[in-house]
Amino acid sequence: MNSERAAELLGNHQIDRDRDSIERRYYQTRELTPLASTLAQLAYALDAYGSPINYARRRRLFTEATLTFDTGTYAQICLRHGWRPGQQARLRLLRWYLLRLLTGESPPAPADAPHDFAVHCNDLRFHIPPQLREFLLAQARVHLTRHGLDEPVVWEPPTSWVSNVTWPGTGPDQIDAHTFREALANSRAINDACTALAISREHVRLCCDSTGITATAPSATIGKNPVPDTATRSDVLAPERL
Structure with missing residues (x-):
């Protein structure tokens, strides 16, 4: 076979x-x-x-049709951190990321997704803020609890399971977390991080997924709301305006 x-x-x-x-x-x-x-x-x-996760069962239970998303809590998180909540396109991306956490695989693009959906998915893996990733992990735990599943959200097999094999590139456990975080902070795009760390795009994404460390710079996927200047804020918050 x-x-x-x-x-x-x-x-x-x-x-x-x-x-x-x-x-x-x-x-x-x-x-x-x-x-x-x-x-x-x-x-x-x-x-x-x-394995502590029954992936076959999860892929039967969790699909685009059965997935739920707490838009109210998401809106509060965006308001707290000054992020643009986005419209339907943003929710599609976040639901894709949530489904990826639950099923352990990259789900196909939704039927109504634009042609560049995969590009934005990869950008989200690189740029997702830690607070938003924690929210999605919490959403995943809600789905597991709802179905009575006592499983971790994500899992990787121990490295001790494989011996006498030389992997190509550098693994997440071989990269200093501080160095990785600094490289991401100074990178506007994933290619900049690849150059700084001397690893491939997939190695960068693997490290982001497995360590939870992501770039902090705003991107086209998660954008910051523009902050008014001091004069504008003073005018809006003046006693007569209040």
Whole structure:
């Protein structure tokens, strides 16, 4: 059985794109044996130790149609931090991120999403403020509790499950958190962070997802409301205006 047919049995229906991307980006000039060894070791470890998350069950329960979103709390968070709450396009992105947390995979774009939806999704992973990410994690926990699921929101297999394999690039546990945070703070775009850290885009996104550290600069995805100057604020808050 080839990898495409095996992947479909494991619930990955985007195998053509995923496998092609991995081989093209990282293994074009490398031997594929380490990758095959890693997958085999992870499979054996999962058989032996299991996973604290039943992803198949989650993907049945949580879909775009069944997902709920607390727009009231979201609006309060935006007001507290001076963020633009956005319209339907912003809510689509946040629901996509929430579904990604719950299912452990990148869900397809909604039917009414624009052609550049994937670009904004990646920008959100890079720029999402910590307070907004915590809100989405809390939303995910609400969904799990509603269905009586005692599972962590996210999970990664221990690195000890795989041995004698050299991964391409730098892993999250090999990057100093302070250095990573500084690089993101000084980067206007993800490519700037790639240059500063000497790692690929996917490594930057992996670190953002796994550590929760993201760029603090406003972006097209999460924008700051313009702050009026002192004279304007004084005029608006003058006793006669109040």
